[in-house]
Amino acid sequence: MTAVEFGSGRDGAALGAYLQRLLHFDKSAAVRVVGVGHALAAYAGPPFGGQPVLALRLAALKPDTPPFDVTVAAGALLEGLAEDDQTLTLPRPLTGGPSWAGLLPPRTGWTRLGLVSVRALAQAANEGNSDFRFRALGLDRSGLDALGEEIWSRAVQSVDGADGASTLTLRTAHAAHALGFLGPGPEASEEFAPLARIGRWLRLDAPYGTVLQRD
Numbered sequence: 616m617t618a619v620e621f622g623s624g625r626d627g628a629a630l631g632a633y634l635q636r637l638l639h640f641d642k643s644a645a646v647r648v649v650g651v652g653h654a655l656a657a658y659a660g661p662p663f664g665g666q667p668v669l670a671l672r673l674a675a676l677k678p679d680t681p682p683f684d685v686t687v688a689a690g691a692l693l694e695g696l697a698e699d700d701q702t703l704t705l706p707r708p709l710t711g712g713p714s715w716a717g718l719l720p721p722r723t724g725w726t727r728l729g730l731v732s733v734r735a736l737a738q739a740a741n742e743g744n745s746d747f748r749f750r751a752l753g754l755d756r757s758g759l760d761a762l763g764e765e766i767w768s769r770a771v772q773s774v775d776g777a778d779g780a781s782t783l784t785l786r787t788a789h790a791a792h793a794l795g796f797l798g799p800g801p802e803a804s805e806e807f808a809p810l811a812r813i814g815r816w817l818r819l820d821a822p823y824g825t826v827l828q829r830d
Contacts, residue, residue: 617683617704617705618702618703618704618705619650619655619676619677619680619683619702619703619705620676620677620680620701620702620703621655621674621675621676621677621700621701621702621703622653622674622675622676622677623675623701624699624700624701625700626655626674626675626676626700627674627696627697627699627700627701627702627703628700629672629674629823630655630657630672630674630696630703631693631696631700632795633657633670633672633794633795633824634646634657634689634692634693634696635693636793636794636795637659637661637670637689637794638689638690638693640661640662640793641661641662641689642690643688644659644660644661644662644688644689644690645659645660645686645687645688645689645709645712645713645716646658646659646686646687646688646689646692647659647684647685647686647712647716647719648683648684648685648686648687648692648705649683649684650676650680650681650682650683650684651682651722652676652680652682653675653676653677653678653680654673654674654675654676655673655674655675655676655703656671656672656673657671657672657673657674657692658670658671658716658719659671659689660713660715660716661790661793661794663763663767663786663789663790663793667715667718667828667829668786668787668790668826668827668828668829669715669719669720669826669827669829670790670794670796670824670825670826670827671824671825671826671827672824672825673824673825683705685705685708686708686709686712686713686716687705687706687707687708687709688706688709691706691707692705692706694706718829720813720814720816720818720827720829721813721814721816724813725811725812725813725818726811726812726813727809727810727811728810728811728812729809729810730807730808730809730810731771731772731783731807731808731809731810731819732807732808733797733798733801733804733805733806733807733808733821733822734801734802734803734804734805735771735772736771736788736791736792736797736801736808736821737788737792737797737801737802737804738802739771739785739788740785740788740789740791740792740793741792741802743766743767743769743785743788743789744789746766747762747763747766750762766785767784767785767786767789768784768785768786769784769785770782770783770784770785771783771784771785771787771788772810783810783817783819783828784828786828787817787819787826787828790826791808791819791821791824791826794824794826795823795824796821796822796823796824796825796826797821797822797823798821798822798823804822806822808820808821808822815829815830816828816829816830817829817830
């Protein structure tokens with residue numbers, strides 16, 4: 616097992632908070648952890664169904680950290696975080712990791728499309744959650760799955776780009792909100808999140824993390 620050191624304890628604490636939220640939704644979650652230069656990227660596939668969405672949390676590493684790329688259990692990764700949040704011990708890699716781990720989008724080459732209101736994202740996610748709870752009464756598992764797909768596939772915002780219109784779905788807004796990427800009190804936020812595209816991928820860079828949506 617390999618230990619890496621963060622640029623600051625705040626980076627370690629932020630990664631820990633991200634992992635805790637992820638495990639709240641999926642106790643068996645996997646994370647692909649990639650270290651390049653002074654940056655650590657932790658990718659995960661939150662269990663919100665339908666078209667793939669990936670969550671991404673970045674953290675700064677000490678300069679000259681050797682590169683690494685490993686897919687591990689989120690719980691084991693959280694356990695590898697030191698009490699002072701300064702050091703992370705990478706656990707043993709998973710055998711036969713999730714399919715999404717081999718389909719990561721490029722790190723560079725993105726075309727910026729515009730900005731999306733954090734407040735609008737939070738409000739859309741809340742409305743979707745309320746709609747689901749109201750209509751879910753009495754439904755069996757297949758009915759719940761169908762209802763969830765109907766709601767989370769709704770368009771939140773359409774932005775015109777160089778290769779046509781790009782539609783951000785409610786599933787992506789929900790993932791950003793549920794994982795804490797919109798920050799504290801997002802319903803009253805005055806911040807905006809950049810939206811970018813490359814190929815079939817949309818990238819929403821929220822204030823505290825990134826959600827990647829694949830068409």
